[in-house]
Amino acid sequence: MQVHRTTYLPSLPADRPKIGIRPIIDGRRRGIRESLEDQTMALARAVAKLFTEELRYGDGTPVECVIADTCIGGVAEAARTAEKFAREGVGLTVSVTPCWCYGAETMDMDPLIPKAVWGFNGTERPGAVYLASVLAAHNQKGLPAFGIYGRDVKDAGDTNIPPDVREKLLRFARAGLAVATMRGKSYLAIGGVSMGIAGSMVDPGFLERYLGMRYEMVDTSEFIRRVEEGIYDSKEYERAVAWVKRYCQEGMDPNPPEKRASRAKKDADWEMVVKMTIIARDLMVGNPVLAELGFGEEALGHNAIAGGFQGQRQWTDHFPNGDFMETILNSSFDWNGIRPPFVFATENDYLNGITMLFGYLLTKTAQIFADVRTYWSPEAVRRVTGVNLTGRAENGFIHLINSGSAALDGTGQQSRNGKPAMKPFWEITPEEVERCLAAARFCPAVLEYFRGGGFSTTFVTKGEMPATMARLNLVAGLGPVLQLAEGYIVDLPAEVAQTVIKRTDPTWPTTWFVPRLTGSGPFKDVYSVMNTWGANHAALSYGHIGADLITLAAMLRIPVAMHNVPEEKIFRPSAWSAFGAMDPQGADFRACTAYGPLYG
Numbered sequence: 330m331q332v333h334r335t336t337y338l339p340s341l342p343a344d345r346p347k348i349g350i351r352p353i354i355d356g357r358r359r360g361i362r363e364s365l366e367d368q369t370m371a372l373a374r375a376v377a378k379l380f381t382e383e384l385r386y387g388d389g390t391p392v393e394c395v396i397a398d399t400c401i402g403g404v405a406e407a408a409r410t411a412e413k414f415a416r417e418g419v420g421l422t423v424s425v426t427p428c429w430c431y432g433a434e435t436m437d438m439d440p441l442i443p444k445a446v447w448g449f450n451g452t453e454r455p456g457a458v459y460l461a462s463v464l465a466a467h468n469q470k471g472l473p474a475f476g477i478y479g480r481d482v483k484d485a486g487d488t489n490i491p492p493d494v495r496e497k498l499l500r501f502a503r504a505g506l507a508v509a510t511m512r513g514k515s516y517l518a519i520g521g522v523s524m525g526i527a528g529s530m531v532d533p534g535f536l537e538r539y540l541g542m543r544y545e546m547v548d549t550s551e552f553i554r555r556v557e558e559g560i561y562d563s564k565e566y567e568r569a570v571a572w573v574k575r576y577c578q579e580g581m582d583p584n585p586p587e588k589r590a591s592r593a594k595k596d597a598d599w600e601m602v603v604k605m606t607i608i609a610r611d612l613m614v615g616n617p618v619l620a621e622l623g624f625g626e627e628a629l630g631h632n633a634i635a636g637g638f639q640g641q642r643q644w645t646d647h648f649p650n651g652d653f654m655e656t657i658l659n660s661s662f663d664w665n666g667i668r669p670p671f672v673f674a675t676e677n678d679y680l681n682g683i684t685m686l687f688g689y690l691l692t693k694t695a696q697i698f699a700d701v702r703t704y705w706s707p708e709a710v711r712r713v714t715g716v717n718l719t720g721r722a723e724n725g726f727i728h729l730i731n732s733g734s735a736a737l738d739g740t741g742q743q744s745r746n747g748k749p750a751m752k753p754f755w756e757i758t759p760e761e762v763e764r765c766l767a768a769a770r771f772c773p774a775v776l777e778y779f780r781g782g783g784f785s786t787t788f789v790t791k792g793e794m795p796a797t798m799a800r801l802n803l804v805a806g807l808g809p810v811l812q813l814a815e816g817y818i819v820d821l822p823a824e825v826a827q828t829v830i831k832r833t834d835p836t837w838p839t840t841w842f843v844p845r846l847t848g849s850g851p852f853k854d855v856y857s858v859m860n861t862w863g864a865n866h867a868a869l870s871y872g873h874i875g876a877d878l879i880t881l882a883a884m885l886r887i888p889v890a891m892h893n894v895p896e897e898k899i900f901r902p903s904a905w906s907a908f909g910a911m912d913p914q915g916a917d918f919r920a921c922t923a924y925g926p927l928y929g
Contacts, residue, residue, distance in 0.1 A: 356402025420509025520639025741791025
């Protein structure tokens with residue numbers, strides 16, 4: 330199979346926010362400042378090196394850092410640094426110091442930029458004292474900052490970053506980059522509300538005030554206009570059709586023989602869903618080829634970092650469904666090669682789409698969109714199949730299944746260190762693409778659901794992958810709230826898997842998920858996780874990223890109502906402890922209410 334990394338990498342303005350590094354120093358001359366210049370700047374360079382080596386943008390290039398031209402010993406140098414950072418496109422800052430400095434004179438005062446401070450734990454100079462002082466200033470001024478203080482005392486001049494400091498620096502940076510990347514982008518809704526699903530009732534105020542994003546909307550009739558007027562790249566379309574015929578295997582037709590579509594109708598549906606995929610992508614990020622065809626306005630796109638398709642029912646009662654489009658857009662490859670995934674929500678559930686966006690920005694991997702469909706208890710499995718569940722699934726499992734948006738990466742056919750994985754596109758091999766495609770089938774749509782036809786993606790996710798299930802909800806009187814559950818995707822005995830799948834829709838993709846239990850609250854058992862979930866949909870991300878999601882939510886002032894992340898991994902701004910250090914979850918709610926949305 331000939332697969333390349335595509336030269337068509339969809340790119341939006343400001344997709345690469347930089348990290349500003351602020352070396353903070355005692356400004357007193359005639360001995361003190363001079364003795365600290367090299368040590369302070371060396372710490373700044375060490376932090377920048379960590380970020381550029383460990384973090385990448387969505388296009389696979391290393392994250393860029395901007396270090397202040399000089400150490401910052403007072404307000405004048407702080408102002409000059411702020412001006413430089415604004416010119417350079419800095420979206421978050423980290424201040425570092427090994428010594429006492431003048432807190433309120435040297436702090437980052439930009440209210441919209443996530444900020445962290447690392448106060449070096451050493452005995453020669455009181456870096457920890459500066460950290461406490463400047464955090465108090467941040468808290469008093471209502472500018473939350475993340476404080477980083479290493480557990481162990483280090484020797485002066487030691488520029489090696491301790492493991493605990495490294496973990497917090499990277500967690501802060503991943504979340505801060507996500508915040509900066511979303512700012513100024515759009516969520517594009519193709520269509521409106523799907524089947525009364527609250528998550529598809531887009532609230533522009535939430536997008537604007539909490540995420541700094543715009544809301545864009547086009548009617549689904551735009552597909553018909555662009556198809557009929559030829560507003561798409563016909564050469565790409567021909568290439569796409571050939572690729573689909575070669576690699577996308579059609580699955581079984583679940584419809585009664587007398588109701589099945591003719592071969593001609595199915596072929597026409599394939600042509601339409603391929604065009605829909607190309608058009609949806611062009612609507613999101615634009616396409617310069619359209620300008621060459623005389624469609625300059627359409628060539629610009631909607632600057633969308635995420636989108637969604639209403640589909641049911643106004644579209645799917647007459648036209649082919651969007652399942653293929655959603656699957657391919659969310660995957661890390663298509664007929665153009667291996668590429669970054671798009672974030673595209675089924676049923677225009679923008680709240681799930683934004684949750685998927687959070688997961689993608691933190692991991693740079695494709696996301697699985699799914700219904701939180703059914704909790705299967707061990708007793709129910711035994712009654713239906715006669716099998717006693719063992720291993721990770723011994724306490725039951727949650728059946729995640731939906732007709733669209735489950736990226737082909739979700740087959741679990743990629744690998745890392747010999748284990749199933751979902752990887753950033755730059756790590757995916759052509760052989761893994763081939764395995765993902767071979768593990769999936771595209772079944773003719775169930776006509777009871779989709780009267781207009783089309784194709785639904787079906788596969789079973791390969792088990793033993795760590796995963797995090799998450800969901801953003803809006804609650805009257807509270808606002809946005811995040812919930813998440815770390816756990817594992819599991820394999821089930823064949824007789825159990827087939828029996829359960831046949832009881833629902835065998836043409837849709839299935840993922841068996843088991844949350845990690847804590848023995849209390851929502852994580853008392855698997856049933857309680859399902860029973861406490863706040864909506865019918867969830868986003869599933871590869872890896873245990875709950876701690877990163879919590880940090881990101883705090884930056885955006887979104888409280889976390891439900892999680893099973895160990896306490897020692899939770900990293901929030903220092904001010905949160907003032908709202909109730911003995912009650913961290915309640916403190917999170919109170920702090921988010923007090924500070925309000927990041928963008929006002």
